[in-house]
Every structure is written in structure tokens, then in C-alpha cells.
Amino acid sequence: MDILFISKYLVVIALIILMLAALRASAYKSTSMGLLGSSVIVNAFALALLIIGGLYNLEFYRDISLALIFFGFVGTVAFAVVLGGDDE
Amino acid sequence: MIEYIQSALLIISAFLIIISAVGVLSLKKDSKNVVYARIHIFGVFDIACIIAMIGLGQYLLAGIYFILAPFIAHAIANAYWKKEDRENNLDLVTVEEVVDDNNPFIHSKEKMQALESENSEKLKADERFSVTMLDIDEGE
Numbered sequence: 001m002d003i004l005f006i007s008k009y010l011v012v013i014a015l016i017i018l019m020l021a022a023l024r025a026s027a028y029k030s031t032s033m034g035l036l037g038s039s040v041i042v043n044a045f046a047l048a049l050l051i052i053g054g055l056y057n058l059e060f061y062r063d064i065s066l067a068l069i070f071f072g073f074v075g076t077v078a079f080a081v082v083l084g085g086d087d088e
Numbered sequence: 089m090i091e092y093i094q095s096a097l098l099i100i101s102a103f104l105i106i107i108s109a110v111g112v113l114s115l116k117k118d119s120k121n122v123v124y125a126r127i128h129i130f131g132v133f134d135i136a137c138i139i140a141m142i143g144l145g146q147y148l149l150a151g152i153y154f155i156l157a158p159f160i161a162h163a164i165a166n167a168y169w170k171k172e173d174r175e176n177n178l179d180l181v182t183v184e185e186v187v188d189d190n191n192p193f194i195h196s197k198e199k200m201q202a203l204e205s206e207n208s209e210k211l212k213a214d215e216r217f218s219v220t221m222l223d224i225d226e227g228e
Contacts, residue, residue: 004091007098011140014105018133021109030123032168039160040130043153047137050144066149073156080163084170 008051015044035079042072097143104136123168127161134161 019041026037046068053061111129115122134157141150174180187196 002091003095004098007095007102010102011098011105014102014109018105018109021112022130025112025126028117028122030168030172032164032172033123033126035167036123036127036130036164039164040133043134043137047140050141050146050149054144062146062149065146066152069149069153069156073160076160077163080167084163084167 005055008055012048012051015048019044031083032080035076035083039072039076042068046072094143094145097139101136101140101143104132104139108132108136123173124165127165131157131161 022037022040022044026034026041028034046065049058049061049065049068052058053065108129111132112126115125115129119125134153138150138154138157141147141153187194
């Protein structure tokens, strides 16, 4: 079996473990922790999509991944600005 | 050869991702500044993502993610500091001043303010050296 193929599956398994860890961490009492956990899950999903799209020849997987990373950033920063409020 | 380099990068990134997952779960949730610690640990995941993207040949995505990831971490930490951490833990705002009394060059703020106030003992002591003026009458 190809070593590149195996290493791609290793990364996907590690990403699934990290998504579960981020889900657990986002259940912490603070709102910022939920924001951080959701941001990490979106980025991990974007990377998993990059790997799985290459393996299974999905269409537009790079574009969807780029959109997830970029709009995940925009949403996270917008939510953080609203959460932080105005400067005193 | 390139295949082996790609595999090595992907395996390194998988290792870093698992390390960050274990780190996030192993933090005690009652410990101090746990949110900042978790943001810090997820920084390892960000770098692992960038390494994996380079290993997959997606250099543009890796560059974009390399630029955007610190902004996310800073925005979340700033929001947490401004609205949750500072309001829930008021003792963070007040800074305790530790002054060694044996050090002749460092004095506490209260001591200096007491010295500079108008009714201080230092000013009363200085009255001993006040300047007196003689009035000279030209008629004498």
C-alpha cells in the first residue's frame, strides 16, 4: 500500500480526534471557548475536505475548502468583535 | 522522492494534531487562564494544518491560513479579556505592588505620595531651614 495514502488517512483520523476534542472544549462555560471550538472544527473540516477531495476526486473541493477557511475567519472575527464590545 | 517528503509532512502534521487534541483535553477546566492556554494549544493545530496543506501541495491555502490564524487567536483572546475575564475576575484589574523595604532606591507609591502631600512630616521638617529676610529701613 502506498505510504502517501496511509499518511493521508492518518491525518484524517487525527483530525477526527481533534474535532471531538474541540467539541468537548467548546462545552466549557465561557462563550469565547465555544467560539474557539467552532473555529477549530471549521478549519479541521476544511483540511479534511482537502484530503478526502483529493482521494475521492470530489468536485470543487479546493474552492469549498478556501471558502470554509476564509468565511470561518470572517465569522469568528465578527463574532469576537461583537462579543468584545466597544472600547471604553 | 517527493512522495516521501509529502508523507513525512503529513505524518508530522498528524502527530502535531494528536498532541494538540491531547493537550486540550488534559487541561483542568478549573485551572487559571484556561481559555488562553487552549488558544495557545490550538496554535499548534494551526501550524499542523499549514504543514499538512504544504504536504498536499496547496501552497496558496497554506499561505492564507498562515496569515489568518493569528488574527483569529487574537480576536478570541481579546474578546474574552474585554468582556468575560476582566468582568468576572476583578482582581485582575488591580495590580499589587511588592516593594522591598530594605532597598534604598525603591519606595512604595503610597510612601512617595505621603511624602509629597502638603501635610507631610518631611515638609514640616524642612521648615527648620526656611529663609528669613531682613527688613532694612533706610531712615535709620
